[in-house]
Amino acid sequence: MALLDIQGVTRRFGDFTAVDNVSLAVEAGEFFTLLGPSGCGKTTLLRMIAGFDLPDAGRILLNGEDLADSPPELRPVRTVFQSYALFPHMSVEGNVAFPLQMARVPSGERKARIEAALEDVRLQGFNRRYPHELSGGQKQRVAIARALVTHPTMLLLDEPLAALDAKLREDLSIELINLQKEVGIAFVYVTHDQTEALALSHRIAVMNRGRIEQLDEPSKIYGFPRTRFVADFIGHCNLFSGPIREANGSLALVDVDGLGPVRVATATSAAGGARGTIALRPEKIRIAAEAPSGTPDNHFHGAVRDLLYMGDVTVYRVAIEGGTIVEALLANSQSGRAKFFEVGDAVDVSWPVGAGHFIVE
Amino acid sequence: MRRRPAWLWAAAIFAYAFLYVPLLIVVVYSFNDSRLNAEWVGFTFDWYRTLASDDQMLKAAGNSLMIGIVVSFVSTVLGTMAGLAMHRYRLRLLPILIVAPIAIPEILMGVSLLIFFVLLNFTLGLVSVALAHIAFCIGFVAIVVRARLAGMDETLTEAARDCGATPASAFRYVTLPLIMPGVIAGALMAFTLSIDDFVITFFTAGAGTITLPLQIYSMIKISVTPEVNAVSTLLMLLTLLLIVVAAKLSPTLLPSERETTP
Amino acid sequence: MGSSAPHPEPLAARGEREPSTREAGEGRRKPRASLGKWLVGAPPLLYLLVFFAAPTLIMVLASFRSPGEFGGLAPIVDETGKLDLNVDSYVRFVTEPVFARVFVKSAWYATLTTLFCLLLAYPLATLIAKSSRKYRDLLLLLVILPFWSNFLIRIYAWMIILGPNAALAKLVNGTLALFGAAPVPLLFSGFAVLVCLVYVSLPFMVLPLYANLEKHDQALLDAAQDLGANAWQRFWRVTFPLSLPGVYAGAALVFIPALGIFAIPDILGGPEDTLIGNLIKQQFLETRDWPFGSVLSIVLTVAALMLAGIAAWVGRRGAGRRA
Numbered sequence: 001m002a003l004l005d006i007q008g009v010t011r012r013f014g015d016f017t018a019v020d021n022v023s024l025a026v027e028a029g030e031f032f033t034l035l036g037p038s039g040c041g042k043t044t045l046l047r048m049i050a051g052f053d054l055p056d057a058g059r060i061l062l063n064g065e066d067l068a069d070s071p072p073e074l075r076p077v078r079t080v081f082q083s084y085a086l087f088p089h090m091s092v093e094g095n096v097a098f099p100l101q102m103a104r105v106p107s108g109e110r111k112a113r114i115e116a117a118l119e120d121v122r123l124q125g126f127n128r129r130y131p132h133e134l135s136g137g138q139k140q141r142v143a144i145a146r147a148l149v150t151h152p153t154m155l156l157l158d159e160p161l162a163a164l165d166a167k168l169r170e171d172l173s174i175e176l177i178n179l180q181k182e183v184g185i186a187f188v189y190v191t192h193d194q195t196e197a198l199a200l201s202h203r204i205a206v207m208n209r210g211r212i213e214q215l216d217e218p219s220k221i222y223g224f225p226r227t228r229f230v231a232d233f234i235g236h237c238n239l240f241s242g243p244i245r246e247a248n249g250s251l252a253l254v255d256v257d258g259l260g261p262v263r264v265a266t267a268t269s270a271a272g273g274a275r276g277t278i279a280l281r282p283e284k285i286r287i288a289a290e291a292p293s294g295t296p297d298n299h300f301h302g303a304v305r306d307l308l309y310m311g312d313v314t315v316y317r318v319a320i321e322g323g324t325i326v327e328a329l330l331a332n333s334q335s336g337r338a339k340f341f342e343v344g345d346a347v348d349v350s351w352p353v354g355a356g357h358f359i360v361e
Numbered sequence: 362m363r364r365r366p367a368w369l370w371a372a373a374i375f376a377y378a379f380l381y382v383p384l385l386i387v388v389v390y391s392f393n394d395s396r397l398n399a400e401w402v403g404f405t406f407d408w409y410r411t412l413a414s415d416d417q418m419l420k421a422a423g424n425s426l427m428i429g430i431v432v433s434f435v436s437t438v439l440g441t442m443a444g445l446a447m448h449r450y451r452l453r454l455l456p457i458l459i460v461a462p463i464a465i466p467e468i469l470m471g472v473s474l475l476i477f478f479v480l481l482n483f484t485l486g487l488v489s490v491a492l493a494h495i496a497f498c499i500g501f502v503a504i505v506v507r508a509r510l511a512g513m514d515e516t517l518t519e520a521a522r523d524c525g526a527t528p529a530s531a532f533r534y535v536t537l538p539l540i541m542p543g544v545i546a547g548a549l550m551a552f553t554l555s556i557d558d559f560v561i562t563f564f565t566a567g568a569g570t571i572t573l574p575l576q577i578y579s580m581i582k583i584s585v586t587p588e589v590n591a592v593s594t595l596l597m598l599l600t601l602l603l604i605v606v607a608a609k610l611s612p613t614l615l616p617s618e619r620e621t622t623p
Numbered sequence: 624m625g626s627s628a629p630h631p632e633p634l635a636a637r638g639e640r641e642p643s644t645r646e647a648g649e650g651r652r653k654p655r656a657s658l659g660k661w662l663v664g665a666p667p668l669l670y671l672l673v674f675f676a677a678p679t680l681i682m683v684l685a686s687f688r689s690p691g692e693f694g695g696l697a698p699i700v701d702e703t704g705k706l707d708l709n710v711d712s713y714v715r716f717v718t719e720p721v722f723a724r725v726f727v728k729s730a731w732y733a734t735l736t737t738l739f740c741l742l743l744a745y746p747l748a749t750l751i752a753k754s755s756r757k758y759r760d761l762l763l764l765l766v767i768l769p770f771w772s773n774f775l776i777r778i779y780a781w782m783i784i785l786g787p788n789a790a791l792a793k794l795v796n797g798t799l800a801l802f803g804a805a806p807v808p809l810l811f812s813g814f815a816v817l818v819c820l821v822y823v824s825l826p827f828m829v830l831p832l833y834a835n836l837e838k839h840d841q842a843l844l845d846a847a848q849d850l851g852a853n854a855w856q857r858f859w860r861v862t863f864p865l866s867l868p869g870v871y872a873g874a875a876l877v878f879i880p881a882l883g884i885f886a887i888p889d890i891l892g893g894p895e896d897t898l899i900g901n902l903i904k905q906q907f908l909e910t911r912d913w914p915f916g917s918v919l920s921i922v923l924t925v926a927a928l929m930l931a932g933i934a935a936w937v938g939r940r941g942a943g944r945r946a
Contacts, residue, residue: 052519072522085520089538098534102525146524372746379743380769380825383780390783399788439667446664455664458671466883466927468900469682469920470675472907476685476917477678479695496674499667528659557773559886564907577775581890585782593776600771 001064003028003186004049004154009058011044011210018044020210021058026154026188031180033189035197036207037233042190045207046156049188050079062153073102078147082159084139086131092118092142093127099150117149120179137168144179154186161196173199194234198222206230224357231279231359236315238280238327244360246272252358254278258324263297266358277359282329284355287316287347296350302326304345316341318349384597391590398585408591418592421576424487425556428572432494433552439495440502440551441544445536447503448510459504462497470497471564478565485567493565494555501554502547509543510536549607553600686712686917694911712914716922722902726922729898732813733881736820740828740877741870743821748832748869752839763833770826778890781819785809785891808893815891816898820881827876835869836862868938875934879927899923 002025011019019041026032034042047053049060051072060067067075078099086095096114105113118124121141131139140160147155160176161169177200180187191197197204198218205215206229214226225231231239240256247253247270254276256262264278286292291299302320311332318326326349330340341347390398394405412418447456462470474493478485517539521531537544559574566575573596580589687708689697701707716722751762769777784791787810796806809815839862847857885900892898899919906916 050519050523052522071527072519073525073527079520079523081516081520083514083516085514085516087517087520087535098521098526099524102530150525369746369750372743373750376743376747376825377765379822380766383777383784383822384769384772386783387776387780397788398783399786399790439670442663443667446660446667450660450664452660452664455668455671458668458675462671462675464928464931465924466880466900466920468883468885468903469679469924472903472916472920473678473682474674475907476682476696476913477674480681492674496671499671503667553771559775563904574773574775577773577779578886578890581775581779581782585779585786589779590783593773593779596776597772600773601768604768604771 002026003030003063004188005059005061005064006045006049007059007061009045009048009055009060011041011048011053012056017210019048019055022207022210022212023058024205024212024215026186028153028186029184031177031187031189031200031202033191033197033201033204034207035191035194035204035233037192040207041210042192042207043158046079046158046188046190049154050077050156051075076152077154077156078150078152079156079158080140080143080147080160082162084131084143084163086139086142086146088131090130091127092123092129092131092134095131095142096146096149099146103150105150113149117145120148120183121145122175136164137172140164140172148183148185152185154188157187157189159191160189162191162193169196176200198234206233208233225279226359228277228279228359228361231277231357236282236327236329238278238282238285240278240280240324240356241275241361244270244272244274244276247276247358247360251353252276252278254358256324258322259300259320260322262356263353264356264358265353268358268360270360275361277361278356279359280351280356282315282327283313283331285326285328285349285351287318287328287330287341287349289341289345289347291348292350297353298356299348299350300326302347302349304341304343304347306343307341314340316347318347320349387590388594388597390587391594393587393590396586398587398590408587411588412591412595415588417571418573418576418588421571421573422592424571425573428487428491428494429552429555431491432498432555433548435491436495436498436551437502437544437548440499440547441506441540443499443503444506444510444540444543448507459500461500463500463504467497467560468564471561474561475564485565486570489565489567490562490570490572493561494558497558497561498551498554501550502544505547505550506540506543509540513539546607549603553603556596556599682917683921685913686921688914690912690914694913696913712912712918715915716918722919725897725899725902726926729882729900732817732820732898733878735817736824736881737828737874737877739817739821740824741873743825744828744832744873748829748836751829751833752836759837763830766826766829770823774823774886775890777823778819778887781815781822781891782810785815785818810891811893812891813893813896816888816896819887819891820884823887824877824881827880828873831872831876832866832869835866835872839865871934871938875931879930882927882930883923 004026006022006024009019009022010017022041022045034045036042044053048055049067051067051070051074054068062075062077087098090098093114096117097110100110100113114127115124118126121144123138123141123145126134126138126142131142134142143160144155157176161172164172173196176187189197189200198221201218203215204218204221206213206221208229214221214230216224216226221230222234225234225237228239228241231237240254240259240262242254242256242259242262245253245255245261247266247268249267249269250265252264252266252268252270254262254264256278262278270276286296300320300322302318305317305319305325307317308315309332313329313331316328316330318328320326328349386398389401391408392404392406393401394403394407395401443455443459446452447459470493474489474496475485477483478489483489513536517535518531521535522528526534557574559578562572562575563578566572571579573592577589577592580586685696687710688699689707689709689711691697697707699707747766751759751766754762783789786792787808792809795809799806843861843865844857847861852860883900884898885904888896888898888901889904892901903916903919903923906912906919910916
């Protein structure tokens with residue numbers, strides 16, 4: 001039995017369906033992420049798990065028990081809010097002690113538990129500080145300590161890193177992974193940031209317009225996006241669409257509009273005539289001045305239309321003769337070399353059948 | 362900073378003088394050794410002594426104080442509830458009833474309450490005055506409290522619930538401490554409004570019941586005597602004190618929540 | 624309370640907000656919310672229904688009843704057992720021109736008060752708005768402070784200043800005597816009423832004007848100057864039009880209370896300075912004609928609310944255009 005079982009949950013606001021018949025299960029000890037653009041329903045779903053909102057249809061079971069009748073304070077889950085929601089009139093210790101007071105933990109026992117929680121987030125010695133005396137990262141840690149101090153069965157995190165700057169975000173991401181391993185409870189993590197999601201999670205549910213587009217491990221989400229939306233939302237991706245000429249369960253051939261026939265390896269079979277999309281990550285494309293030796297699976301000629309130097313890599317947008325723009329990426333690993341091509345250079349573009357991923361629409 | 366023309370300063374100074382000179386004259390003449398509020402004769406505390414032995418005035422002051430305290434307490438409780446209700450729920454009737462007593466001419470409330478009490482055979486007196494004062498003070502408290510709530514991060518209440526607090530504890534331990542400055546400001550406002558009110562009191566007090574403004578009114582209708590200056594000076598001092606208390610209390614109660622909202 | 628429980632609140636408006644930004648939204652567990660709503664909302668609602676709404680409705684009803692023989696109200700059911708409701712008092716108000724004249728006079732005083740307040744408040748509000756942040760709060764507090772002193776004290780102060788033995792009266796009448804004119808009384812006159820009305824109303828003009836002027840962008844004035852406008856043109860073509868919402872708000876806050884004022888003319892006015900407020904007081908406490916007093920109160924209130932509505936509408940329209 002899964003720890004958290006969401007069954008056919010729907011939530012509407014007037015005419016707008018925020019969460020549309022969503023079902024998913026979260027296992028004990030899992031780091032589970034709800035990923036999607038703003039307005040996709042991920043936060044609404046999280047709020048329903050926490051109890052701040054109720055589904056219009058469907059059930060939410062925790063340890064097999066329906067939560068419909070439990071107000072937030074009776075649910076053994078804790079939330080880390082995006083704004084941290086630290087009580088400004090209480091010290092760090094007061095904030096962390098609050099859930100213990102509410103749970104009527106004897107005061108003799110409290111001190112040790114507060115210290116343990118602060119140790120978990122490496123904030124010992126901050127007991128007397130007030131929230132306004134803390135940095136963003138420290139507030140974040142207090143919020144987590146407050147959520148963990150009563151040993152909930154599950155932690156809900158609502159974009160906890162969104163308000164922090166990039167460097168701190170990376171540090172805290174690593175800490176979150178370690179913390180989750182240490183305390184061993186399930187995390188349900190909401191974010192719109194795909195890098196965060198890919199780096200942190202055991203499994204990711206990509207949401208769009210209230211529905212789950214794909215629920216999978218990070219590497220599967222990235223490498224084998226099931227839908228156009230997922231391919232496009234996670235990382236950069238060239239999406240080539242057109243009528244399928246054939247798809248026989250090992251190889252597919254798609255007549256891509258403005259490009260021509262493209263071959264891609266696939267386990268899917270589909271009838272000819274339907275539309276298919278090939279998702280192709282920029283880093284998997286070879287671009288070079290001269291043609292490769294041998295016969296590549298997919299081979300086109302074009303000219304560099306513009307380029308974007310990003311430091312570690314340079315992104316080239318190549319206009320293929322048919323008119324399509326292909327985005328390719330080259331690592332600038334050779335020291336001192338900022339770019340391999342200039343705008344207008346003729347280039348040779350190719351990739352093997354295994355590079356792309358085939359999606360039937 | 363731009364240079365401001367001299368005439369702007371002159372106009373502003375005139376306006377401030379216009380606001381303060383009359384009150385200053387009242388205070389200065391309360392120490393004047395003359396029955397006439399016309400010329401400075403000499404310094405005296407006589408009018409304060411007269412005041413201290415004026416039983417009628419003391420009774421009026423006692424009544425006003427008592428009404429003020431009761432009104433301030435009841436309207437703060439009811440006004441805070443109204444502020445909370447308006448902040449948290451979508452209501453139709455309550456917001457109208459909150460704003461209307463403030464928006465309509467004061468005299469309307471005075472006369473309508475007069476009709477109301479008389480038709481109900483309710484004896485006009487301290488109780489009817491207090492009931493009337495509460496009716497117009499609730500709105501002021503509710504507006505102040507609501508403004509305070511609007512400035513509060515609503516996730517804090519949710520966080521309290523999430524930490525295991527029932528709605529009542531969430532209010533008691535999180536919401537109430539955070540809106541306390543607004544509640545105190547509202548209470549002081551209600552107290553001042555009640556102590557100062559003349560129009561509504563005038564209609565709802567009935568004969569024989571006297572409050573400070575009513576006593577001042579009947580005295581100045583008859584003649585101008587420095588005893589009025591003396592009581593006015595004391596009343597102004599009291600108001601000033603309350604304002605200072607309110608200003609001192611509000612920021613210290615919540616040292617810093619402004620900085621904590623990102 | 625199951626998941627299919629009906630929602631007591633209209634949710635349509637909420638749907639317009641983006642769900643992911645709803646974290647700060649109201650803590651809405653719907654089925655419980657209705658209980659909390661009643662626990663918190665009902666006591667003040669009940670109080671105001673009993674002590675505000677009911678008296679107001681009773682007064683509206685009273686305006687259609689007959690005056691009692693010895694004042695107050697006649698029985699609502701007359702000797703013949705018929706319901707005694709009529710519009711006599713309204714007819715009286717419309718047909719006897721003396722009452723309309725009092726209304727016009729009140730409106731005239733209120734208009735003058737508004738104009739003088741505007742003249743005094745504009746430079747003051749401008750100065751405060753342009754002051755450094757350090758002094759701004761203090762200057763503003765100084766404007767509000769007198770408002771918190773007792774209303775009667777503020778009237779009384781003018782009794783002293785305008786009194787026949789005071790320096791001002793001596794100065795004025797001394798000057799008049801130089802020109803061979805007869806002395807004029809300053810106290811118990813329309814002048815006294817007007818000065819005091821301006822005095823008590825001034826803060827209500829300064830505050831909204833300040834709130835508006837404070838938001839003005841100095842860059843607009845710099846741009847106007849750059850385009851060749853002199854100081855007067857900058858004020859008249861840029862600052863003043865932009866400040867109109869503040870002017871309307873201030874005018875409403877000054878005009879409406881001034882219209883219904885009764886203590887000031889009662890204490891400082893002469894015999895001919897009877898305004899609506901005094902008329903209403905007379906009807907209730909002297910003539911004891913409650914139905915007619917109710918009619919006067921209702922007409923006053925309707926006029927005030929209409930003016931407030933117009934001010935709000937004009938202000939909003941102006942603000943919308945300038946947004």
